[in-house]
Structures are given as structure tokens and as C-alpha cells.
Amino acid sequence: MRDYYPLTAAQKMHHNWIQDYKTQQVSGVSVVASLKAALDFGLLKKCIQLEFERYGCMRLQFTKPDKKGQVKQYVVEKENRDIPIKDLSGMSLSEADRLMQQWAYETFDGDDIPLCDVTMVKLPEGFNGFFIHMDHRLIDSCGLVVMINDLMQLYTHYRFGSEYPKDLADFEMVLERDLKKANNEKRFAKDKKFWDDQLDALGEPLYSDIQGTSVLEKARKRHGDPDLRAADIEMKDLFVKVKDYYLEPEPTKDLIAFCMNHQLSMTNLLLLGIRTYLSKVNDGQEDITIQNFISRRSTHDEWTSGGSRTIMFPCRTVIPAEMEFMAAAYEIQNVQNRIYMHSNYDPALIMEEMRKRYHIPEHTTYESCYLTYQPLPVKMDNPHLANIQQHSKWFANGAATKKMYLTVSHTEHGGMNFSYHYQTAHLQEHDMELLYYYMMRILFKGIAEPDMSIGDIMAQV
Amino acid sequence: MTQEMQFKAIVAQYCEIKPEDMKNEMRFREDLGFSSLDFMSFLGELEDTFEVELEEEEVLQVRTIAEALEMMEKLQQEA
Numbered sequence: 001m002r003d004y005y006p007l008t009a010a011q012k013m014h015h016n017w018i019q020d021y022k023t024q025q026v027s028g029v030s031v032v033a034s035l036k037a038a039l040d041f042g043l044l045k046k047c048i049q050l051e052f053e054r055y056g057c058m059r060l061q062f063t064k065p066d067k068k069g070q071v072k073q074y075v076v077e078k079e080n081r082d083i084p085i086k087d088l089s090g091m092s093l094s095e096a097d098r099l100m101q102q103w104a105y106e107t108f109d110g111d112d113i114p115l116c117d118v119t120m121v122k123l124p125e126g127f128n129g130f131f132i133h134m135d136h137r138l139i140d141s142c143g144l145v146v147m148i149n150d151l152m153q154l155y156t157h158y159r160f161g162s163e164y165p166k167d168l169a170d171f172e173m174v175l176e177r178d179l180k181k182a183n184n185e186k187r188f189a190k191d192k193k194f195w196d197d198q199l200d201a202l203g204e205p206l207y208s209d210i211q212g213t214s215v216l217e218k219a220r221k222r223h224g225d226p227d228l229r230a231a232d233i234e235m236k237d238l239f240v241k242v243k244d245y246y247l248e249p250e251p252t253k254d255l256i257a258f259c260m261n262h263q264l265s266m267t268n269l270l271l272l273g274i275r276t277y278l279s280k281v282n283d284g285q286e287d288i289t290i291q292n293f294i295s296r297r298s299t300h301d302e303w304t305s306g307g308s309r310t311i312m313f314p315c316r317t318v319i320p321a322e323m324e325f326m327a328a329a330y331e332i333q334n335v336q337n338r339i340y341m342h343s344n345y346d347p348a349l350i351m352e353e354m355r356k357r358y359h360i361p362e363h364t365t366y367e368s369c370y371l372t373y374q375p376l377p378v379k380m381d382n383p384h385l386a387n388i389q390q391h392s393k394w395f396a397n398g399a400a401t402k403k404m405y406l407t408v409s410h411t412e413h414g415g416m417n418f419s420y421h422y423q424t425a426h427l428q429e430h431d432m433e434l435l436y437y438y439m440m441r442i443l444f445k446g447i448a449e450p451d452m453s454i455g456d457i458m459a460q461v
Numbered sequence: 462m463t464q465e466m467q468f469k470a471i472v473a474q475y476c477e478i479k480p481e482d483m484k485n486e487m488r489f490r491e492d493l494g495f496s497s498l499d500f501m502s503f504l505g506e507l508e509d510t511f512e513v514e515l516e517e518e519e520v521l522q523v524r525t526i527a528e529a530l531e532m533m534e535k536l537q538q539e540a
Contacts, residue, residue, distance in 0.1 A: 184509065263490070265497055298499040299474040333497070338517060340501035 004063065004072040007137070008178050009346035010296070010311040014136045015062075015071065016348065017401045021238060023107060027136045028397035030104035032121065033148045034129025036389035040159060041120055041128075045083045047154040048118050048130065052079045054154075055147055056171030057306030060138045064111035071111075073137075075172055085120040086131075093124045097393065100131055104395035108135055127391045140310035141374060141394070142295045146303065148392075149382065156384040166304075174305035181344055191345035194338065196353060198316065204358045205289045205316055205366040207231040208278040210404055210431055215368070223361050230364035233403075237425035240400035243432040249414035251444065258447040262326065267292065267373040268333045270408055271315055272325075272446070273439040274369055275332070279319070280438065280458040289316040291402070292336070293372040294343055313339050313347050314367060321455025325446035328454050370402045374409040396421055403427065404435075464511075468530060471506055475499050485527040513537060 007015055014027045052058050059076040088096040100121075108115045115135035122128055130151075132144065139147070146168075153165035181187065206229045209215035219231040247255075259266050275288040282288075296302065296309040317335055319328045354360070405421040418439075420432040441461035445452070462470070469480035476493040489495040495503065504520050507513065507529075513536040523529050 181509075187505070187509070294498060296498070296502070298496075298502045301474070334521075337497055337501060337521060340498045341504060341517065343498075343502070344505065 002074050002077070003172065004074050005172075005175055005179060007071065007073060008175070008308070009182065009344075009348070010140075010308045011073070011137045012346065012348060013311060014308065021235065021399070021401060023238075023399060024109060024135065025105065025107050025397055025399040026238065026401050028104060028107065028133065028399075029136050029139065029141065029144065030100070030131065030133045030395040030397070031141075031144055031148070032100055032123075032129060032131045032391070032393050032395070033152075034121065034123050034127040034391045035385060036126050036391070037128065038126075039128040039155075041085055043158055044120055044130065044155060045085075047151055047158065048083045048120070049079075049081075050154055051147065051151045052081075052116075054150065054168050055306050057138045057143065057308075058116045058134075058147075059114075060116075060171070061112055061114065062137070073175075076114075079114065081114070083118055083120055085122070087122045089122045089124055091124050093127075093391075096121075096123050100393075101395050101398075103131065103133060105398045106133065123391065127389075129391075137308050139306055140295060140308050141372075142297055142303075143306045143309070147306065152382050152385065156382055160384050162382075162384055169301035169303075169305035171305050171307055174301050175307065177301075182346070187344060191342040192349070194342040195345060195350050199353065199357060202287065202316065202318060204229050204354070205314070206285065206287045207366050207368070208282045208285050208288050209368045210278070210281070210427065210435055212281045213283055215426075219364065223364075228360070228364075229358070230360040230366050231368070232361075233363045233365050234423055234425045235363055237423070238399040238401070239424050240396060240398060240405075240421050241424050241429070242396050243420045243422070243429050245418045245420070245432075245436045246411070247416040247418065247440070251440075252410075252414060252416045254447060255416075255443065258450075262329070262450075264329050264333060265336075266408075267371070268329060268336055269443065269447075270371060270373055270439075271332050271336070272329050273443040274371060274406070274435075275317060275319070276328075276442045276446075276454055276458060277435060277438045278369065279454070280442075280461075284321055284455070284458070286320050287316070287318045289314045289366050291315070291367045291370040292339075293370065294340065295374075296343055310372075311343065311347060312370065313343060314350065315339065319454055321458070322453050324451050324453055325457060326450035329446075329450075368403045370405040372405070372407045374407060404432075464533075465530060467510070468507070468533065469526070471503065471510060472526065474506075475503055483526060485530065486525055488525050489523075489529075507533065511537065513540065 017026045018024050056075050059079050063072045065071050115138055117133045119131045121131050150165050156162045157164045207216045216231050220226050220228045274290055278288050279285050291312045292315045293310050293312045317332055400421055400423050403423050407419045409417050411417050422432055445457050445461055469483050473480045489500055504515055508515055
């Protein structure tokens with residue numbers, strides 16, 4: 001007998017976006033993983049099919065909404081699908097990337113349907129591998145990296161006789177545990193109190209935009225409310241472009257060393273960089289909120305169960321200009337640590353509480369920037385593949401629910417990649433150039449002179 | 462199972478070290494590799510398992526297994 005479960009807070013976040021923006025495209029996630037080697041595609045196909053058996057989240061489906069609009073999730077016991085192969089080897093690598101980008105734009109439309117597609121690909125320049133296209137309600141990027149590694153461990157086991165990969169945690173078991181935690185009344189009350197206390201202490205948040213104060217001013221005029229503290233969200237033109245900037249290994253080492261020497265996490269340093277830029281371009285605004293994504297994977301079971309565990313919470317800090325860079329970094333760390341402790345909470349309830357308290361217009365927000373720091377590279381961590389060149393790439397789904405979404409990741413050669421996804425309806429590449437340029441100036445000035453005040457840093461960069 | 466072993470069994474879910482190999486002077490971050498998120502989610506697990514209420518200010522000062530065990534015992538005595 002099949003079990004049906006409600007959605008977790010992380011799944012609801014994606015589900016609500018699909019409902020609000022009326023397209024599943026906003027929930028797509030795609031990646032290609034390939035090796036510069038001749039692959040046995042018959043064997044790879046067997047391993048992909050086996051992965052569908054091992055990694056329960058790949059078989060997850062959703063019911064049709066009931067009368068109240070609620071959907072349930074369930075895991076299909078068996079998937080007997082063929083795994084197609086596409087030959088793109090006659091193209092250039094950039095042409096192949098462009099084609100796969102088109103695949104990433106495709107949507108999964110309907111209820112009670114599979115939401116995971118895997119295609120084996122022959123790529124140019126001798127690369128071979130597979131392209132995965134899924135719905136974010138099934139998996140997050142950490143889950144995808146775990147899946148790719150498990151799949152390649154299966155392949156090297158059958159191909160080279162290496163050890164069979166360790167068992168993965170059962171998706172349904174971890175899901176049940178998560179739902180139980182979320183329904184723990186005592187915990188829920190504590191989490192709610194934490195978020196409510198923040199609003200009691202700081203009052204209504206204040207919007208800050210990458211493009212400065214004019215955006216909030218425009219929203220105030222549009223809604224005829226000179227005291228409005230939230231700005232409009234783009235609901236129609238969701239097209240997004242991506243601009244990547246690469247930070248070289250040497251300066252990356254300096255950032256890492258600073259974090260290690262001061263027991264600071266990279267996420268918090270990055271949050272400080274973004275919020276200082278926002279403060280700088282918003283007339284020194286002290287109260288800044290950024291949405292930060294947390295990948296809620298800590299235990300072995302959480303790491304290996306797949307599923308969509310990434311969830312975003314508002315990181316709100318009030319930092320006066322005279323506060324020193326180091327103190328500001330610790331202030332953010334302090335706030336973030338408390339958020340981690342209360343990250344079982346459904347962030348939709350935070351927004352609901354704010355709407356109830358401050359009566360802001362529909363489709364408005366207090367945040368323009370979203371951050372994901374991804375310490376895990378998409379790399380097949382497998383001794384049998386150690387000396388083989390790899391080509392992996394994430395593809396944007398092409399429809400952003402956020403004005404600017406920054407993903408920071410580490411590269412294979414010790415550098416860092418800053419990937420800015422921005423809505424073209426309001427932002428241009430030049431806005432991203434400015435943001436990256438000033439973020440770097442702020443961060444490197446700050447780590448060089450951590451006792452300098454935030455105000456002085458903003459003035460000097 | 463003693464409370465200490467039960468405690469260490471929870472710690473083991475978050476790291477690569479077996480409960481029997483854990484030493485009380487081990488630090489969560491430096492020796493056991495806990496991230497801030499791991500540590501905070503671990504504390505939530507402790508609250509649920511041992512039915513204690515942790516004080517946020519106090520838990521942020523905890524560095525080692527010994528300090529965490531001591532804090533737990535104190536909280537249980539107070540309850």
C-alpha cells in the first residue's frame with residue numbers, strides 16, 4: 001500500500017512559486033555530468049536505472065490538488081523507463097551547452113507524473129555522460145551531487161570492480177522524520193517565538209535594492225503610500241540571465257584564511273559583503289535583509305536521502321556605519337547561528353506574520369538579493385575517475401522568482417565562482433558588474449583592515 | 462545505554478567518528494568537523510531527545526563534548 005505525505009516547508013516553497021508564477025519552469029533544476037572517456041552506455045543505462053531504485057526521491061510524484069488546493073506526495077515503487085541517449089558529439093561544446101540549456105527550460109506539466117528525466121549524452125571533444133533534469137521539489141543541488149557520485153560509484157563498481165557504494169538513507173524514512181519534527185508543537189512554538197521576537201524588536205523591515213533607493217520610491221508612488229517599506233516583485237517577465245565572475249585561487253585563499261583565523265563562516269562573510277553594498281547604494285541604510293538559502297543537511301541520513309532540503313530565511317541585520325567590519329561579521333554570524341537553530345520553521349509563516357502585522361500590498365517584498373553559498377563542487381569524487389577530465393555544468397531554468405540570485409561555489413582549481421542570476425526585466429549585466437566589483441572591494445578592504453568601520457569602508461571603496 | 466553514550470550516538474550521526482572513539486575534550490567544530498548549521502541542528506536534536514530547553518546565549522559558548530555534557534546535566538538537574 002502506497003503512503004501519501006504532505007509537503008515539507010522546503011517543498012512548499014517551490015510549490016508555492018509554481019502556483020504564484022503559474023509555471024513549473026521556476027522549479028526546474030538541470031545539470032550535466034560528463035567525463036573525457038569512452039563510456040559503456042549499456043552499463044551506464046543499467047546504473048541510471050539502478051539509481052532510480054536506490055534514490056527514492058527520483059521516483060517522487062505529486063497528487064492533483066484536492067478541494068482545498070492541497071497536494072500530497074508519494075513515492076512510486078518501481079520505474080521501468082528507458083534511458084534515452086542523445087549524440088551531440090558533432091557540435092562544438094558551446095553549441096551542445098546551448099542545446100542542453102534549451103532542455104533545462106522544459107517544464108513538467110501535470111499531476112501524478114514523473115518529475116525526473118535522465119538522458120545519456122555523447123558530447124563534443126570526447127566527453128560522455130548524462131544530463132539530469134528534475135523538479136526542485138524532488139531534490140536540491142546537494143542532493144544532485146550526492147546522486148551523481150553514487151551513480152558513478154555504481155558504474156566504476158560494475159566496470160572496474162571497485163567497492164559497491166554504501167547504502168543511501170531511505171527517502172521516505174527521512175521525510176517522515178522531518179514531518180514529525182515540523183509537527184512537534186513545542187519546537188514549533190519556540191521557532192515561532194524566535195521569528196516573532198525579531199519583528200517585535202526591530203519592527204517592520206525596510207526594502208533595499210541593488211539599484212538604490214529609487215526602486216522603493218517608485219513602489220511608494222505606485223501604491224500611494226509614502227511610508228511603504230516593501231517594493232514590488234516582478235510577476236510577469238521572469239526571464240533571467242546569468243553572469244559568472246571568477247575569483248582567482250590566490251585571493252580566494254585570503255578569504256578562506258580570514259574565515260578560518262576568525263572562526264567565521266564563508267556564508268557570513270559573503271552576506272556582509274552584499275549587505276554593505278546594499279547599504280552603500282541605499283544612502284547608508286542600516287537595516288538590511290537578504291534572503292539566504294540553507295541546505296539543511298547535517299546527519300548522514302540527511303546527506304544521503306536526497307529530497308529537497310534547501311530553504312531560505314531572511315537574514316536581517318541592523319549595522320550602524322560606525323561598527324567595525326569584524327564586529328559586523330560576528331553580528332551576522334550571531335544572527336545566522338540563531339536562524340540555523342530555528343530552521344525547521346516554515347519561512348512562509350514569517351512572511352504571513354509580516355503581512356498580518358504590516359498590511360503590505362500583495363506581491364511586494366523586503367528583499368532584492370538572495371544568496372546560496374555552495375561549498376560542494378559538482379565533481380565526481382571517485383578514485384577511478386581521478387585522472388580523467390570532467391565537464392559538469394548547472395543550467396539555469398530560465399525563469400527567476402527572484403530579482404537577483406547569487407550562487408557562490410568553489411572551483412576545481414581553488415578559485416571561487418560568483419554566479420549572478422538576474423531578472424532582465426529590471427537589471428542589466430552592468431548592475432551585476434557593479435555588484436561584483438564593489439562586493440570584492442568591500443570584502444578585501446574589510447579582511448585587510450578588519451577594525452575599520454563599515455562607514456569608512458563604504459566611503460573608501 | 463548511559464546518557465553519555467546516547468549523547469555520543471547522536472554526535473556520531475553528524476560526523477565520521479564512532480561513539481566509542483570520541484573523547485570528551487574533542488571540539489565540535491575543529492575536531493569533529495561540525496559546521497555552524499550542523500551544530501545548531503544537533504542542539505535541536507538534543508532538546509528533543511533529552512527533553513531539555515537550551516538557552517541560546519549559553520549554547521553558543523559550548524565548544525567541546527565535555528562542555529555540552531556538563532550543560533545537559535546541569536539543565537536536567539534544574540528541571
